[in-house]
Amino acid sequence: AVHQSVPEQADWREEIVSRSPLMAALLEQAYRVAQRDVSILITGASGTGKELLAKAIHKASPRAKQHFVAINCGALPEHLLESELFGHSKGAFTGAVSExxxxxxxxxxxxxxxxxxxxxxxxxxxxxxxxxxxxQIRPVGSSKSIPINVRVLSATHRDLQQAMAEGSFREDLYYR
Structure with missing residues (x-):
């Protein structure tokens, strides 16, 4: 098997500055998973750079030349979050004056x-x-499904194992 080492000063991780051996190991792991087109969950306390790591994974991936789009799932009410993620058709709800x-x-x-x-x-x-x-997705107010080709990276500061036990996070989504 061919072993591909992580480039030392690659632009994929230019925003992350560290000399820690633990961080170097994390970045090496991030580089490896970036090459696989799978969903990834990043966990850690607030302010620890989860979005920076997600951006680095995107930049190191085969999808690097395409868009990186971020949203905070806790910052919007449920109906707005659904519309922001999946879109909506004109007239789907009050105020939806266009698609x-x-x-x-x-x-x-x-x-x-x-x-x-x-x-x-x-x-x-x-x-x-x-x-x-x-x-595929179905926009709010639409009967048509739309195919999508998106890699999803997620992050949280919450203990999702505990959230699953409490019923506030779906186990099937966790393992997806």
Whole structure:
């Protein structure tokens, strides 16, 4: 097997400055998983650079030339978060005066970063799981599904094992 080493001063991790051996090991692992087109969950305390790591993973991935789109799942009410992620059709709800594509479509071909996924309401977790499994989305108010090609990176400061035990985070989404 060919072993590909992590470039020392590569631009994929230019925003992350560290001399820590633990951080070097983390970055090496991040580089390796960046090469695989899989969903990734990044955990850590608030302010520890989870989004920086997600951006570095995107930059090191085959999707690097496509969009990196981020949203904080805890910053919006459920109905707005659903519309932001999946889009909506004109007239889907009061104030929907035009069609909105949504972040999944904006990130098509690239990476969608779901920050604080542990704050996402359970009802939206179901819709997200369906999108990940079927590789398509259905905008709010639409009867048509739209194919998507998006890598999803997620982050949280929450203990999702505990959240699953409490019923506030779906186990099937966790393992997706």
């Amino acid at each position: 909105h594509g949504g972040l999944f479509r904006e990130a098509d071909g690239g990476t969608l970063f779901l920050d604080e996924i542990g704050d996402m309401p359970v009802a939206l977790q179901v819709k997200l799981l369906r999108a990940l499994q079927e590789r």
